[in-house]
Amino acid sequence: xxxxxxxxxxxxxxxxxxxxxxxxxxxxxxxxxxxxxxxxxxxxxxxxxxxxxxxxxxxxxxxxxxxxxxxxxxxxxxxxxxxxxxxxxxxxxxxxxxxxxxxxxxxxxxxxxxxxxxxxxxxxxxxxxxxxxxxxxxxxxxxxxxxxxxxxxxxxxxxxxxxxxxxxxxxxxxxxxxxxxxxxxxxxxxxxxxxxxxxxxxxxxxxxxxxxxxxxxxxxxxxxxxxxxxxxxxxxxxxxxxxxxxxxxxxxxxxx
Amino acid sequence: xxxxxxxxxxxxxxxxxxxxxxxxxxxxxxxxxxxxxxxxxxxxxxxxxxxxxxxxxxxxxxxxxxxxxxxxxxxxxxxxxxxxxxxxxxxxxxxxxxxxxxxxxxxxxxxxxxxxxxxxxxxxxxxxxxxxxxxxxxxxxxxxxxxxxxxxxxxxxxxxxxxxxxxxxxxxxxxxxxxxxxxxxxxxxxxxxxxxxxxxxxxxxxxxxxxxxxxxxxxxxxxxxxxxxxxxxxxxxxxxxxxxxxxxxxxxxxxxxxxxxxxxxxxxxx
Ligand SMILES: Nc1ncnc2c1ncn2[C@@H]1O[C@H](COP(=O)(O)OP(=O)(O)O)[C@@H](O)[C@H]1O
Ligand SMILES: [Mg+2]
Numbered sequence: 001x002x003x004x005x006x007x008x009x010x011x012x013x014x015x016x017x018x019x020x021x022x023x024x025x026x027x028x029x030x031x032x033x034x035x036x037x038x039x040x041x042x043x044x045x046x047x048x049x050x051x052x053x054x055x056x057x058x059x060x061x062x063x064x065x066x067x068x069x070x071x072x073x074x075x076x077x078x079x080x081x082x083x084x085x086x087x088x089x090x091x092x093x094x095x096x097x098x099x100x101x102x103x104x105x106x107x108x109x110x111x112x113x114x115x116x117x118x119x120x121x122x123x124x125x126x127x128x129x130x131x132x133x134x135x136x137x138x139x140x141x142x143x144x145x146x147x148x149x150x151x152x153x154x155x156x157x158x159x160x161x162x163x164x165x166x167x168x169x170x171x172x173x174x175x176x177x178x179x180x181x182x183x184x185x186x187x188x189x190x191x192x193x194x195x196x197x198x199x200x201x202x203x204x205x206x207x208x209x210x211x212x213x214x215x216x217x218x219x220x221x222x223x224x225x226x227x228x229x230x231x232x233x234x235x236x237x238x239x240x241x242x243x244x245x246x247x248x249x250x251x252x253x254x255x256x
Numbered sequence: 257x258x259x260x261x262x263x264x265x266x267x268x269x270x271x272x273x274x275x276x277x278x279x280x281x282x283x284x285x286x287x288x289x290x291x292x293x294x295x296x297x298x299x300x301x302x303x304x305x306x307x308x309x310x311x312x313x314x315x316x317x318x319x320x321x322x323x324x325x326x327x328x329x330x331x332x333x334x335x336x337x338x339x340x341x342x343x344x345x346x347x348x349x350x351x352x353x354x355x356x357x358x359x360x361x362x363x364x365x366x367x368x369x370x371x372x373x374x375x376x377x378x379x380x381x382x383x384x385x386x387x388x389x390x391x392x393x394x395x396x397x398x399x400x401x402x403x404x405x406x407x408x409x410x411x412x413x414x415x416x417x418x419x420x421x422x423x424x425x426x427x428x429x430x431x432x433x434x435x436x437x438x439x440x441x442x443x444x445x446x447x448x449x450x451x452x453x454x455x456x457x458x459x460x461x462x463x464x465x466x467x468x469x470x471x472x473x474x475x476x477x478x479x480x481x482x483x484x485x486x487x488x489x490x491x492x493x494x495x496x497x498x499x500x501x502x503x504x505x506x507x508x509x510x511x512x513x514x515x516x517x518x519x520x521x522x523x524x525x526x
Binding site for chain 2: 087109136152
C-alpha cells in the first residue's frame with residue numbers, strides 16, 4: 001500500500017486585514033489544517049466566518065499574517081492550484097467563447113493551437129459541455145457556467161482544486177446534479193479538492209473529511225469529521241441522516 | 257365552424273401587421289424630423305428671412321454653396337481635422353487611461369490634476385495653441401486631441417477599475433503574466449468603456465473644431481458659419497448647422513455599426 005502523502009499543511013495560520021499593529025482583529029487565528037493528496041475536503045462554516053479568506057490564502061491570493069503554509073505538488077505548473085470562484089459571472093471572460101475560456105490558461109502558457117483545441121475538447125466532454133463550445137458564457141445557464149469554470153481550471157491540470165461555494169447560487173435540482181458531476185470528475189481525475197460551503201447537507205454529500213469552522217472573529221477549524229459513507233451518497237438513508245445530526249451537533253456545541 | 261375560425265385568425269394577422277408597420281415607422285424617427293420641419297416652417301413664416309430662414313430657403317442656400325463644391329470642400333476640411341484629432345486623441349488617451357487604471361501610484365498622483373484640467377474647456381486654449389503650434393492645421397488637430405483626451409482617458413480608467421477581482425485572480429492562477437493579463441483580460445474588459453469614451457469624444461471634437469475654425473481658419477464649416485454673418489447670409493448659418501448635425505450623425509452611426517460588426521463579442525453596443 002502506498003504511503004499517504006499530504007498535499008496541504010497549514011500550521012497555526014492567522015489572518016488580520018487591518019494594519020493597526022497594536023490591537024489587530026483576527027479574521028482567522030490558530031488554523032491548523034492537513035489535507036491528504038487526492039482527498040475531498042470540505043470547509044464548513046457559517047457565512048462570514050472566514051472560509052473564503054482561508055481558501056484565498058491556500059490559493060496564494062492572500063498572504064498569511066502568521067503561521068506556515070506548505071503546498072506539496074509534483075506539478076510542473078506554476079503552482080498546481082486551480083480556483084473555482086463563487087460567481088461564474090465575475091470569474092469567466094464574457095468576450096471569449098466557452099472553448100476559448102477553457103483554453104485560456106493553455107494559451108498563456110503558449111501551448112500550440114492544435115494541442116490547445118484537443119485539451120479543451122477533452123475537458124468540454126468531461127464536464128458535460130458538449131455542443132456548447134462556440135457559445136458565449138452569457139448565453140448559458142448558471143449550472144453550465146460553473147461547468148465552464150471547472151473545465152477552464154481543469155485544463156491547466158492542477159493537482160489541487162479550490163472551490164468557493166461554487167453551487168451556492170444554483171437552484172436545488174441543478175445543484176444536486178452538479179454535486180454528482182463533481183464527484184464523478186473527482187473520481188476520474190484524482191484531484192485534491194477543498195470545497196467551501198455553509199450547507200451541511202452539501203458537505204456530507206461531497207466530502208470525505210469535513211473541517212468545521214467556528215464563528216469569527218479569530219475563527220479556526222474546531223473539529224474535523226470523517227464521512228465514512230460510500231459514493232454516490234444517498235440522502236434518504238439512515239446513515240446519511242445520522243451523519244447530518246452529528247455534524248449539526250458540532251455546530252451546536254460551538255453555539256452556532 | 258372551422259372556416260369561421262380561420263377567417264378570424266386572418267383578420268387578426270393583418271391587424272398585427274398594420275401595427276408592426278406603424279411601429280416601424282415610429283421607430284425610424286422620421287416623425288420627429290417632420291415635426292421639426294413643420295415647426296421651423298411655421299416659425300419662419302412669422303419672421304424675416306435674414307432672421308430665421310425657412311427650411312426651403314435653407315435648402316436653396318445649400319444648393320447655392322454646394323453647386324461650386326465649396327460646401328463639400330469645407331465639410332472635407334472639418335471632417336479631416338476631426339478625424340485626425342480624434343484618432344490621435346484615442347491613440348494617446350487609451351494607453352494613458354490603461355496606465356492610470358492599472359497603476360495605483362500613478363493614479364494617486366495624476367487623478368487630482370486630471371480632475372482640475374478637465375474642467376478647462378478646449379475653446380479656452382485656442383489662442384494658446386495658436387501661439388504654440390501656429391495657425392496651421394497643427395493647432396486645430398491638437399485642440400481636438402485635447403478635447404477628446406479626458407473623456408477617453410476617464411472612460412478607459414473607469415473600465416479598468418470596474419474589472420472584477422475574480423477575473424484578474426483567475427488569469428493569474430491560470431499562469432498569465434502581468435503583461436498577458438493586461439493584454440488578454442484588462443483591455444478586453446475595458447473595450448466597452450473605451451468605445452463609449454470614443455463615442456462621447458466625437459461630440460467634443462465637433463465642438464472644438466467649430467470653435468477653432470471660427471477663430472482661425474480660411475476653410476471649414478466653422479469658418480463658413482462665422483463668415484456668413486459678414487454677408488448677412490443667415491441661410492448659410494443654417495446650412496452649417498444642418499451639415500454639422502449630419503456629419504456627427506453619420507460618424508456616430510458608422511462607428512456604432514463598426515462596433516457592432518467587429519467588436520460584437522465585447523458587447524460594445526447594447
Ligand atoms: N479584504 C478584506 N478586508 C477587510 N476585511 C475582510 C476582507 N475580506 C474579508 N474580510 C472580513 O473577513 C471576514 C471573513 O470573510 P470571508 O472569508 O469572506 O467569510 P466567508 O467566506 O466565510 O463568508 C468577514 O468579517 C469579512 O468582513
Ligand atoms: Mg465566502
